[in-house]
Amino acid sequence: MNGSEFVPLSLVPMLTGIFVAVACALPGNFLVLRRQALIGDAISHVVLPGIVVAFLLTGVVSTWPMLLGAAGAALVAVLAIEGVLRLGKIESGAAMGVVFTAMFAGGVLLLEQSDTSNVHLDVEHALYGNLESLIWLDATGWGSLFDPEALATLPVELPRMAVTLLFVALFTAIFWRPLKISTFDEGFARTIGMKTGPLGLGLVIVAAIAAVAAFDAVGSIIVIAMFICPPAAARMMTNRLEYQIAWSVLFATLAAVLGYVLAGYGPLWIGMRDSVSAAGMIATVSGVILGFSALMGPHRQRGAAAPAA
Amino acid sequence: MTLELASNRETAPTSRADSPLAVRGMTVSYGQKPAVFSVDMTVEPGNMTAIIGPNGAGKSTLLKAALGILTPLAGTATVYGKPVSEQRHRIAYVPQRASVDWDFPTRVIDVVLMGLYPQLGLLGRIRPVHRARATDCLARVGMEDFATRQIGQLSGGQQQRVFLARALAQDADLYLLDEPFAGVDAATEKAIIAVLKSLRDAGKTVVAVHHDLSTVAEYFDNVFLINTHRVAEGSVEEVFQANHLQDAYGGRLAGAQMDALQLS
Numbered sequence: 001m002n003g004s005e006f007v008p009l010s011l012v013p014m015l016t017g018i019f020v021a022v023a024c025a026l027p028g029n030f031l032v033l034r035r036q037a038l039i040g041d042a043i044s045h046v047v048l049p050g051i052v053v054a055f056l057l058t059g060v061v062s063t064w065p066m067l068l069g070a071a072g073a074a075l076v077a078v079l080a081i082e083g084v085l086r087l088g089k090i091e092s093g094a095a096m097g098v099v100f101t102a103m104f105a106g107g108v109l110l111l112e113q114s115d116t117s118n119v120h121l122d123v124e125h126a127l128y129g130n131l132e133s134l135i136w137l138d139a140t141g142w143g144s145l146f147d148p149e150a151l152a153t154l155p156v157e158l159p160r161m162a163v164t165l166l167f168v169a170l171f172t173a174i175f176w177r178p179l180k181i182s183t184f185d186e187g188f189a190r191t192i193g194m195k196t197g198p199l200g201l202g203l204v205i206v207a208a209i210a211a212v213a214a215f216d217a218v219g220s221i222i223v224i225a226m227f228i229c230p231p232a233a234a235r236m237m238t239n240r241l242e243y244q245i246a247w248s249v250l251f252a253t254l255a256a257v258l259g260y261v262l263a264g265y266g267p268l269w270i271g272m273r274d275s276v277s278a279a280g281m282i283a284t285v286s287g288v289i290l291g292f293s294a295l296m297g298p299h300r301q302r303g304a305a306a307p308a309a
Numbered sequence: 310m311t312l313e314l315a316s317n318r319e320t321a322p323t324s325r326a327d328s329p330l331a332v333r334g335m336t337v338s339y340g341q342k343p344a345v346f347s348v349d350m351t352v353e354p355g356n357m358t359a360i361i362g363p364n365g366a367g368k369s370t371l372l373k374a375a376l377g378i379l380t381p382l383a384g385t386a387t388v389y390g391k392p393v394s395e396q397r398h399r400i401a402y403v404p405q406r407a408s409v410d411w412d413f414p415t416r417v418i419d420v421v422l423m424g425l426y427p428q429l430g431l432l433g434r435i436r437p438v439h440r441a442r443a444t445d446c447l448a449r450v451g452m453e454d455f456a457t458r459q460i461g462q463l464s465g466g467q468q469q470r471v472f473l474a475r476a477l478a479q480d481a482d483l484y485l486l487d488e489p490f491a492g493v494d495a496a497t498e499k500a501i502i503a504v505l506k507s508l509r510d511a512g513k514t515v516v517a518v519h520h521d522l523s524t525v526a527e528y529f530d531n532v533f534l535i536n537t538h539r540v541a542e543g544s545v546e547e548v549f550q551a552n553h554l555q556d557a558y559g560g561r562l563a564g565a566q567m568d569a570l571q572l573s
Contacts, residue, residue: 033413174431181423184413188475190378191402192427193394239459241414299414299459 003141012134012158014260017222017282019161020214021252023168024226027207029241029248032231033183038096039204040227043211044220045100046070046077048107048126051215056114061216063160070212077103104220129219131260131278134158157217164213171206172245179203180241218279225283226252233290236297251293255286326390329354329483329514330375335384337367337374344370348384348539352483352516352531357509359519359529363558366536368518369405369487376402376485388483398427401481403472405488411461417471418456421446424478446477451500466497473501484508486517490524502528522570525549 024040031037047070054069055061077099084095111123134155136144144150172179182189182196189196207227214223234247259282264275294300332350336343345367352358360368373379375386377393388396401424421443422435429435447453450470460468469489476484484505490498505515509530519525525532525545532548534540540557541548551567 033410177426177429177431180415181426184415184420185404185409185423187373187378187404187408188402188423191376191397191400192479193397235414239414239461240416240419244414 003143007141007144008136008139010260010264011139012136012155013131013278014257016134016155016158016161016217017131017256017260017278018253019158019165020210020218020222021226021230021256021282021286022249023161023165023210024207024214024223025230025248025252026168026172026245027203027210028227029231029234029245030179030183030203031207032228032235033241034200036204037228037232040207040211041224042077042096042100043070043074043204043208044215044223044227045104046073047208047212047215048220049073049103049110050107051212052107052110052114056110063213066216067209067212070208073103074208125219126215127219127221128277129215129217129222129279131218132264132275134217161213161217164210168206168210171202175199175202218282222279222283225286226255229283229286229290230255233286233293233297236293236300239299251286251289255282255289259283259285327354328352328387328389330386330388330485330516331390332371332375332386333384335371335374335386336382337370337379337384338382343382343537345374345381345535346537348535350375350533350539350542352514352533354514355509355512356530357505357515357517357528358531358533359517359525360533360535361519361522361525361557362535362540363561366557368535371535372402372485372487372516372518376400378402399482401476401479401484403476403484403486403489406465406469406472406491408487411463411468413460415460416456417447417452417458417460417463418443420460420471421474421478424475427479443474443478446474447471449477449504450474464494466493469493470497470500473504477504482513484513484515486515488518488520490519490521522554522566526570 028037028040031040047066050069050071050073051066052069053072054065057069058065080099080103081092081095084090084098085092088095108123108126111126134157136150136154138144138150138153140150178189178194178199181192182194182199186196211223211227214226230248230251231244233251234244237247238244260278262285263278263281266281267273267275328351330350330352332348335345335348335350337345344365348367348371350371360371362368370379374381374384375393377386386393388400393400418440422429422439424446425435425439425442429439444453444456447456450473452467452470452474455463455467455471460471463471469492473486473489476486486505489501489505493501505517505528509515517529519529526549529545531543532545533542534548534553534557536557536559541553549570554562554567554570
């Protein structure tokens, strides 16, 4: 594939996919180690009704109203979980599961009933995103990357996701030590004066920002997969958090590139005519990577080498 | 809280200002029943104090509440006469070994370096002097050969030593340990008590939640007996007596156990 075809059609979706995958995988590492992986799942479910309501109120699909809507939805979710816990008298895991899926389902119904025909927001996009539609019409080849006029028509999702990734990466880099220490040993972290409560909340907020920004581009399937699969696979490749982060970035990138290519060309290779959902394929590939590292990763057995005390 | 703190300061005895750890009116509850109720404690400086009591007596809870790991319903704690939040650099805390996930992807040396975080800060570079200090602390607990091991590959005793090494790296004046001998081998127990005694001999103060009554007199100078309420506090000779122990353990200690302790 040459530049005149690749740059307008595939460069933007591929890069967006990579940015989404990495932006979710970075906080995902800490969420998985904190045994809060479900929070990533929860966020991606809960944000949907928030985003739809934000759209219904403002009439546009833009980042800040969406973030506010998602934050509002998260608040409603917390209150609803508390309500279900108290009134329903069921265990907290079940209460969360019920609230998240109910809110997501409500979001789907709301979306179906609202007139979103003129924007990229409908039930299908909520699930699969619109990665393939991120076409850069004015690009003619690699030279367009240096052409201000062509750059002006770059799909807005790409720079939005790039800024999100930059923010997530900066957060991870700056708060690396507190995140690592408080994830490993929260009690100790508190005794040396770390504000573990706000730090944990900050991590969840950063994950939520990544989820909301990614949601618009790739839908909710890939967001769920990217929070968990690359970090979980990376954990089995190394016993050091520094390297685990690097592996998770590598796996996220690999899943995005491989998933996009396989979705676009895989069906043609096996004789089918149409391509399949890129977001779905990226999530699938990340699951396959997790499977491979679970079978062959050098550090998949934990504590097995520990001699008896 | 602040009002209480102020009134406490006015009425506090003078010795409180010198105490490495003074707790007043500490009350903590996990639900309906208080786990720790209105407990006062004044730790003597340069001593080793054991916090003793039956299971569920609030030993660990008292430590955690004093350190601000748990939020108490009421009560205050001061370290060398000042609020804990102003004295964090003088405190080293060793949590229960079972309270963390030892599968966490990190190496022994990295855990010890966590003790230097207050010096390093968010982005300060780890220099050779920091690594040398961490290695030195590992050597003091006999773990220098394990520096690059993943922590999950260690035995329980080795993990406990790594935690102690992290506390040593903090170079504190007050060492608070939660069940440091739980589930460790005999060699580790000896190594740990030797390090703690060397700290005491260097003028530091050591407070440990302890569960093995048979070693109290051998290891510790002072005893703090608790069973939700404070039962007794003082030197081993004064406090580690049959009547106090039966008070704390609610008569649950069998005669044979009491005999084995060779109490007067």
